[in-house]
Amino acid sequence: MMNIVVAMKQIPDLRQIRIRNGQPVLEDVPLTFGNIDKNALEAGVQLKEALGGKVMVVAVGSEALEDTVKEALAAGADEAYLVLDGKLENSDSARSAELIARIIKGIENVDLILFGEGSGDNYSGQVGSRVAGMLELPQASYVRSIEVNGNKATVVRSLEDCEEVLEMEMPLVLSVLADINEPRIPSVSQILKAGKKPREILDIEVPEGVQVKTISNLAPQMQRKQTSVESAQELIQVLAAEGYKGVK
Amino acid sequence: MAGILVYSNKGTLALELLNAAAALARVNSQGIKAVSINNSGMAADLAARGAEVYALDNEALLPADTAAIAESLRQLAEQLDVSIVLLSSDRRGKELAGRLAQIWRAGCLTDVKGLQSENGALLCIRNVLGGATVATQQIVNDRQVIALSPGAFAPAGELDGGIINPAVVEIKPSALKLLEVREKAGDSVDIEAADILVVVGQGVENQQDLSLIQQIAKALGAEVACSKPVASDKKWLGEERIVGLSGKICKPQLALILGVSGQVQFTVGIREAGTIVSINSDEKAFMNSMADYVLVADLKDVIPELAKQLA
Ligand SMILES: Cc1cc2nc3c(=O)[nH]c(=O)nc-3n(C[C@H](O)[C@H](O)[C@H](O)COP(=O)(O)OP(=O)(O)OC[C@H]3O[C@@H](n4cnc5c(N)ncnc54)[C@H](O)[C@@H]3O)c2cc1C
Ligand SMILES: Nc1ncnc2c1ncn2[C@@H]1O[C@H](COP(=O)(O)O)[C@@H](O)[C@H]1O
Numbered sequence: 208m209m210n211i212v213v214a215m216k217q218i219p220d221l222r223q224i225r226i227r228n229g230q231p232v233l234e235d236v237p238l239t240f241g242n243i244d245k246n247a248l249e250a251g252v253q254l255k256e257a258l259g260g261k262v263m264v265v266a267v268g269s270e271a272l273e274d275t276v277k278e279a280l281a282a283g284a285d286e287a288y289l290v291l292d293g294k295l296e297n298s299d300s301a302r303s304a305e306l307i308a309r310i311i312k313g314i315e316n317v318d319l320i321l322f323g324e325g326s327g328d329n330y331s332g333q334v335g336s337r338v339a340g341m342l343e344l345p346q347a348s349y350v351r352s353i354e355v356n357g358n359k360a361t362v363v364r365s366l367e368d369c370e371e372v373l374e375m376e377m378p379l380v381l382s383v384l385a386d387i388n389e390p391r392i393p394s395v396s397q398i399l400k401a402g403k404k405p406r407e408i409l410d411i412e413v414p415e416g417v418q419v420k421t422i423s424n425l426a427p428q429m430q431r432k433q434t435s436v437e438s439a440q441e442l443i444q445v446l447a448a449e450g451y452k453g454v455k
Numbered sequence: 456m457a458g459i460l461v462y463s464n465k466g467t468l469a470l471e472l473l474n475a476a477a478a479l480a481r482v483n484s485q486g487i488k489a490v491s492i493n494n495s496g497m498a499a500d501l502a503a504r505g506a507e508v509y510a511l512d513n514e515a516l517l518p519a520d521t522a523a524i525a526e527s528l529r530q531l532a533e534q535l536d537v538s539i540v541l542l543s544s545d546r547r548g549k550e551l552a553g554r555l556a557q558i559w560r561a562g563c564l565t566d567v568k569g570l571q572s573e574n575g576a577l578l579c580i581r582n583v584l585g586g587a588t589v590a591t592q593q594i595v596n597d598r599q600v601i602a603l604s605p606g607a608f609a610p611a612g613e614l615d616g617g618i619i620n621p622a623v624v625e626i627k628p629s630a631l632k633l634l635e636v637r638e639k640a641g642d643s644v645d646i647e648a649a650d651i652l653v654v655v656g657q658g659v660e661n662q663q664d665l666s667l668i669q670q671i672a673k674a675l676g677a678e679v680a681c682s683k684p685v686a687s688d689k690k691w692l693g694e695e696r697i698v699g700l701s702g703k704i705c706k707p708q709l710a711l712i713l714g715v716s717g718q719v720q721f722t723v724g725i726r727e728a729g730t731i732v733s734i735n736s737d738e739k740a741f742m743n744s745m746a747d748y749v750l751v752a753d754l755k756d757v758i759p760e761l762a763k764q765l766a
Binding site: 442 | 564596694720
């Protein structure tokens with residue numbers, strides 16, 4: 208039996224962000240969970256299916272999260288623990304991590320805490336390591352497989368040039384890569400049941416201060432010719448005209 | 456500006472950090488503090504660039520044990536009274552950054568590709584929103600942990616005046632066992648250095664077409680690169696060839712892009728190319744709107760045709 212926590216971040220659907228005057232327009236963009244966080248959830252659900260136990264989603268974000276979290280409950284999570292506050296729409300990693308750690312401290316007998324390798328919007332790979340540091344737990348990031356044996360886990364951490372096979376004792380914090388699995392698509396009945404699964408909204412005060420200030424956030428200017436060509440042959444001609452070597 | 460400490464477990468990246476630190480401190484690398492862990496070669500290399508090296512020699516310290524490495528760096532940052540720690544933003548360094556920041560009570564940013572100092576404030580430039588935008592951010596804490604993207608700074612050059620000091624930290628026995636290290640098979644291609652890239656996306660449907668694509672690349676004097684799923688899911692090419700947010704940020708003169716839809720996490724890695732060509736069967740593919748030349752066609756036909764014409 209395992210108690211598995213999965214931390215998931217609510218983000219704007221990046222495919223629907225438009226740029227106006229160099230600025231990203233986030234109003235009316237639907238909210239969802241980051242792709243890699245869905246891999247973390249799937250990893251947790253697979254372990255639960257194999258070994259028994261419970262998968263708990265922990266998320267901190269704006270009020271809309273109460274609705275967004277149904278996605279995770281439909282995809283196999285059993286319960287959700289949330290901190291909701293408008294201030295969290297633009298939180299920094301330190302504050303999010305602090306709130307996540309406080310939620311986890313309130314949950315009994317947690318064996319495994321799963322994160323995504325990076326959140327969909329900020330992709331800084333910081334929150335999981337911060338939570339591990341705060342809870343003083345061992346950790347591994349960039350994990351592409353997890354095997355559990357009793358109170359030990361064997362995990363494979365994938366670095367740029369090598370893979371490390373690690374044996375670690377639980378409780379434990381892991382951040383997973385997108386390669387670890389293919390998240391399931393929930394069925395209609397799972398989606399319907401998700402609304403009835405327990406969602407606990409915790410009354411934890413959100414600190415005011417953040418440690419990172421954003422001075423500007425701009426889309427890079429791009430000017431491209433956008434010329435259509437009709438065939439491979441014509442493409443080679445235009446590239447040759449631009450003087451690329453090898454192109455005759 | 457108070458002291459800066461630099462650490463990476465990769466030698467080349469440590470030299471880049473040293474150079475970035477020197478620029479920040481507006482001095483040369485003499486007197487910049489650098490840590491080496493169980494690596495006398497790296498200690499010597501850093502010292503040969505003028506650094507004040509603190510060499511930790513402790514066989515119990517495993518690089519794989521992020522908790523222990525972070526705790527060691529925290530103790531050194533306190534012993535040496537620095538306010539900024541620069542790390543490398545490779546996977547090892549990114550994992551370490553958050554943990555060190557937490558236990559040292561510091562603000563932190565990773566994947567930082569540029570640094571500016573303005574009226575005493577240190578500004579960090581990095582991609583956000585999956586790469587759709589570039590943000591300038593400032594850590595408002597007195598203590599800062601900043602992880603710099605590999606290759607964003609040139610490595611420090613040789614300089615006199617370096618020194619190696621022994622360093623000592625106290626750590627608990629490791630809670631983790633390293634059972635095995637498997638080298639990755641990857642060929643050490645450097646797609647960031649290529650002048651021309653031929654980029655394989657999921658629109659390339661047959662693996663057999665890769666050999667024709669290699670011929671095309673050869674004729675153009677190009678390297679073959681790919682979108683993430685082509686390496687991570689299909690395993691057709693090695694991960695070192697991935698273009699994008701979780702791969703490499705490339706600036707070739709010419710990028711010939713075959714069947715890539717153009718999501719931000721990909722385009723962030725190619726948008727600074729000189730000329731972009733997109734070949735895609737979907738006229739509306741976002742990649743096309745970022746291209747100089749667009750060929751709307753089926754790659755099953757175009758790939759053999761290109762290979763033939765360039766032969
Ligand atoms: C945090 C995070 C980080 C990521 N990092 C990266 C990264 O570094 N690099 C990266 O690439 N992705 C990254 N991704 C994934 C990214 O979001 C996209 O999923 C990925 O880039 C899509 O790859 P693709 O364009 O090859 O495939 P698809 O999106 O499947 O596009 C295939 C394209 O091929 C075209 N096509 C299909 N058949 C044909 C044909 N016969 N002839 C011509 N055209 C055809 C289609 O019209 C389509 O446009 C990341 C995602 C996340 C969440
Ligand atoms: N607000 C949040 N709520 C829940 N989990 C989060 C939140 N922010 C980050 N995470 C988790 O931490 C991981 C790393 O995030 P980041 O440090 O932003 O790259 C994500 O993949 C999530 O698993």
